[in-house]
Amino acid sequence: SLNPAVFDGIVNITQRDSDEEFIQEAVDKKIPIVVVNRKSKIPVDTVLTDETDAFYRSMKFLLDHGHRRIVALEGPAGLDSTRRRHAGWVKAAREAGIDPDTIPVYEGNYRYDSGVSAAEKILAHKPTALLSFNDEMAFGVERVMIQKGLRVPEDMSVIGFDNWNHLMYSSMNLTTVERSMYDLSKEACRLLLQRIEAGGGNRGTRTIFMDAPLIERGSVAFIGTPPKKENGKSR
Numbered sequence: 182s183l184n185p186a187v188f189d190g191i192v193n194i195t196q197r198d199s200d201e202e203f204i205q206e207a208v209d210k211k212i213p214i215v216v217v218n219r220k221s222k223i224p225v226d227t228v229l230t231d232e233t234d235a236f237y238r239s240m241k242f243l244l245d246h247g248h249r250r251i252v253a254l255e256g257p258a259g260l261d262s263t264r265r266r267h268a269g270w271v272k273a274a275r276e277a278g279i280d281p282d283t284i285p286v287y288e289g290n291y292r293y294d295s296g297v298s299a300a301e302k303i304l305a306h307k308p309t310a311l312l313s314f315n316d317e318m319a320f321g322v323e324r325v326m327i328q329k330g331l332r333v334p335e336d337m338s339v340i341g342f343d344n345w346n347h348l349m350y351s352s353m354n355l356t357t358v359e360r361s362m363y364d365l366s367k368e369a370c371r372l373l374l375q376r377i378e379a380g381g382g383n384r385g386t387r388t389i390f391m392d393a394p395l396i397e398r399g400s401v402a403f404i405g406t407p408p409k410k411e412n413g414k415s416r
Contacts, residue, residue, distance in 0.1 A: 182206070183203075183206050183207055183210055183212060185210050185211065185212050188207075188212050189212075189213075189377050189381075190212065190213040190214065190215075190373045190374075190376060190377050190381075191207055191212060191213070191214040191215070191373075192214075192215050192217060192366065192369045192370060192373055193207075193214055193215070193216050193217065194217040194218055194362075194366070194369075195216060195217070195218055195219055196218055196219055196260050196261060196262055197219075197259070197260060197261075198219070198221070198222070198261065201221065201222060201223060204216065204221050204223050204225060205223055207225075207383075208223060208224075208225060208383050211381055211382045211383070212381070213226075213373055213376035213377055213381050213382065213383060214226070214373075214383060215227070215228060215369040215370075215372050215373045215376075216228075217229075217365050217366060217369045218230075218262065218365070219260075219261035219262065220261060220388070224383070224386045225383050225386055226369075226372045226373070226376070226383070226386050226387050226388075226389075227386070227387070227388045227389070228365050228368045228369045228372065228388075228389045228391065229365075229388065229389070229390055229391070230360045230365065230390070230391055230393045231390040231391075231393060232262055232265040232266045232269065232342075232360075232393070233265045233266070233268050233269040233272075234269060234393070235266070235269060235342065235358045235360075235393045235395075236265075236266040236267070236268075236269030236270045236273075236312070236314075236342070236358075237269040237270065237272050237273045238269075238273075238358070238395055239269070239270065239273075239312060239340050239342070239358055239395065240269070240270035240273035240274060240312060241273045241276075241277075242340065242356075242395060242397075242401065243310045243312060243338065243340060243401065244273065244274075244277050244279075246310075246338070246401055246402065246403050246404060247403055247404030247405045248309045248310040248338060248404055249279070249309070249404075250306070250307065250308045250309045250310070251284055251308055251309070251310045251311070251312055252284065252285045252286075252287070252303045252306055252308040252310075252311050252312070253267075253270060253284055253285070253286045253287070253311075253312045253313075253314075254286075254287050254289050254296065254299055254303065254311060254312070254313045254314060254318050254319075254322065255267060255286055255287070255288055255289065255314045256288070256289060256290065256291045256314045256315070257288065257289075257290055257291075258288060263314065266314050266342070270312055285303075285306050285308075287299045287302055287303060289314070289318045289321075291314065291315050291317060291318060292317060292318070292321075293317045293318065293320060293321040293350060294321060295318055295321065296313070296317065296318035296319060296320060296321020296322045296323075296324075297321040297322070297324055297325055298321075299318070299321075299322065300321065300322040300324075300325035300326065301325065303322060304325070304326070304329070304331070304337070308337060309337060309338060309404055310337065310338040310339070310340070310401065311337055311338070311339045311340070312340055313339060313340065313341045313342070314342060315341060315342050315343050315345070316341035316342065316343045316344070316345035316355060316357055317343070317345060317350075318341075319339050319340075319341040319353075319355060319357075320350040320351045320353065320355075321350075322339065323339065323351055323353050324350075324351070333353055333400050334399070334400050334401055334402035335402065338400060338401040338402050339353070339355065339356070339400045339401070340355075340356050340357065340358075340400065340401055341355050341356070341357040341358075342357055342358045342360065343357060343358075343359070343360050344357050344358070344359035344360065344361075344396055345357075353400060354398040354399035354400055355398055355400045356395070356396065356397050356398045356399070356400045356401045357395075357396050357398075358393050358394070358395050358396070359393060359394050359395075359396050360391075360393055361391070364391055365391055368389055368391060372387065372389070
């Protein structure tokens with residue numbers, strides 16, 4: 182049970198909706214709370230990465246590089262982050278005239294080992310590109326590729342999400358979307374301190390979407406002829 186005399190405020194970093202009762206208790210007891218990483222059904226301040234837009238841009242990046250034989254390695258179906266990321270790449274596929282149901286989808290758990298486990302099934306499709314829902318799983322897939330004598334991006338392009346510190350797993354120069362948990366947490370603390378200084382409570386809630394830039398490195402190849410460049414920029 183939350184004691185308002187003990188907690189001035191709460192930053193709740195979460196992916197699952199199993200903590201809705203906890204969030205509701207904080208609201209009922211007028212303890213300021215900011216939720217990070219997912220959108221609660223309960224009206225509270227929220228700080229998110231726009232993961233739908235991030236995966237829209239990631240899929241579009243692959244499509245713009247000529248890829249059509251793409252496999253998606255997603256996270257657990259019950260997570261809000263998985264649903265938002267899925268919606269993003271589906272939108273990009275549909276805009277390109279591709280039926281999303283024709284794109285093979287495999288479920289991982291956002292861990293390295295689940296990338297390793299899914300790799301054989303992914304590679305069986307002979308895709309030109311993998312859209313991985315995070316970097317850690319992408320490195321797991323790459324490990325199996327190396328064991329089979331396959332290379333990124335020559336044999337399969339890979340794009341990830343997180344811009345994760347990967348040096349313990351791989352030297353792959355991974356193209357990825359950057360999500361800064363530091364920036365998310367810093368913004369959540371800023372909102373929370375505003376609440377506390379204003380006297381507490383959770384009225385007039387705000388939702389903040391943080392930037393998630395695509396970091397282009399060397400893991401996505403062009404299929405066919407790359408676009409010509411003028412003044413160092415692609416046309």
